[in-house]
Amino acid sequence: MQGQRDDWGYATELESIAGRGAIVGIGETEYTKASGRTAREIGAEAAERAIDDAGLTPEDIDGITWSGAFPDFDVDAFHAHFGTTHDVWTSPWGGGMAWAGTAPYLAARAIEAGKARHVLNVFPVAWATQRSSMTGGPGEVHAAQSSKQNLEVPFGWFPQPVYFATIMRRHMIEFGTTPEQFAAVAVASRRHANQHPGAVMHGRDMTVADYLASPMLADPLRLFDSCLISDGGAAFVTTSVERARDLPHAPAVVAGVGEGYSGSGTNWAQQRAFTTTPQVFSAPPAFAMAGLAPSDVDVLTVYDPFTVVGLMQIEDMGFCAKGEAGAFVEGGTLHADGGALPYNTHGGLLSHAYVLGIAHVVECVKQLRGTAPAQVSDCDVAVYGGYTGHMASTLVLTQDR
């Protein structure tokens, strides 16, 4: 796999912003099944709570990053909700998914350039509510693409559970990964959700046997390999480290950011390195920017729509060799209580909520503050691995040192 790095994808060249920004406010809505709420309402509530948590007012927010991909809460929505009219620096390259990891980079750059002082990143989703009417959701976005609509969907290679079942089988073929190893990811995620009262799957135990007994959606992919579909949202506020020190919470310092792309875009079927994610391009420069190594990481959250995406990113970010994540995650490796690599300590997309990664970043901040429900002791370095299929991001956050 190493030799294929350059012929199927690439990293974005980023300026070093190590220590130039810090996350000082986090806000979350309830995470639920279908709520009947709109994403815009959810986004407003998340924004309100993040601003409040930062000890700021809406008038202090002079930068907003939001999701151009799912434009439910933008600057107009912000002003409409808060009744404000002030000038705001803005970028649509924020929100959730991989962009939840790169939004702090945009914020740090804008702050450094004097364009903004306090930058809000916000991402809401109401796919659980929308699913019943099929006006949204992950499958529809894909079916609308010509190549997928004509060359994949008619052949039953659709939607995401089928794509990732196929990736999962190839991972099993190439590396001997077993169902019990995928189970270890699902079980660790549920274990953490059970320590987190706000997790959608809180209170529902899962054992390896439960995993193995869960229905096959697309063999080898089971129901319990798969993320939830949820309503909910979160937001966070980034400012300079100097300014952060005057605010109520201990800063989560932005130490490193990386961004990588697959050259085949969202056409996973054609991705040359089929069982690898663009994390191989994103993670090394992020760790280099931070002056840290994977072995320094105390908590890892990764975008985990399916268990195999968690496994692949653990490999591709350098926590173990390529192909060895199956053996690596067996037992308690991923557990918050004493594991070597505490992983998705809020429960992830599998068991916390499917809010597309924004809650993963919030969880990193909570772990650094020492306020996470499944708190890891002495958390100095927390990392988010973002993933959007064709794109990966890596966000390294640290204590203020």
Add this chain to the structure above:
Amino acid sequence: MAIRRADFPLPDLDDPVTAPFFAAAARHELALPRCERCDQYVWYPEPMCARCGETPRWTVVSGDATLFSWAVVHRPFLPAFADMVPFVTALVAIAEDPAVRLATYIVDADPETLRADQAVRVDFRPLSFPTVPDREVVVPVFRP
């Protein structure tokens, strides 16, 4: 974003970029667009070769392939698939260039007997869905 085409999930034969694939299948030929200047397939099809801008030419290939990976679909993710489950959907790598993968059905095979990278061969079958009455499109499928 929503798909409003009445014959979905049959392929859209009015889509100029992918229509030649199905026109070839109707003749029981597997054809793929190829840039002759760059000596490579342009897959998925694009109106122009991304490397040189040349218009790719649809070229008949042997129909021999290997089974790259597959899933046995049990949950019908679209209403159209409800009567088909379980079925085997796969990616096959064509003999001429294994980097070119086709999404396809594996037919005439017990899913339990499928093996990674085994040889498969193209066949052509009419594809229809109960949700799209009175329409069928001949498509390439593969069998061991």
